Amino acid sequence: MQMSERSEKLATETISYVKEMDGQDKTDFIDLIFSQYKSSRKLKYPKREVLKFYDLLSKLVKTFGH
Numbered sequence: 001m002q003m004s005e006r007s008e009k010l011a012t013e014t015i016s017y018v019k020e021m022d023g024q025d026k027t028d029f030i031d032l033i034f035s036q037y038k039s040s041r042k043l044k045y046p047k048r049e050v051l052k053f054y055d056l057l058s059k060l061v062k063t064f065g066h
Contacts, residue, residue, distance in 0.1 A: 007052050011059045018060065026064055033057050 018026055037053035 007055060010052075011056050014056060015059060015063055018064065030057070030060050030064065033060060 018029055021029065033053060034057055037050070037057050040050045040053050
């Protein structure tokens with residue numbers, strides 16, 4: 001899946017922000033994004049909005065582990 005330039009910038013800025021957090025805060029933040037992703041699917045958000053959460057979550061997990 002290809003991210004838009006705007007979504008890519010948001011993901012990059014979010015990762016920079018999360019890098020400054022301690023371990024538990026990182027975990028809590030990733031859990032929050034996961035919850036938002038699940039809610040967006042359950043509430044049938046537009047596909048592009050669901051993909052934004054999916055792409056961000058994917059990048060966070062790839063960068064910080066799971």
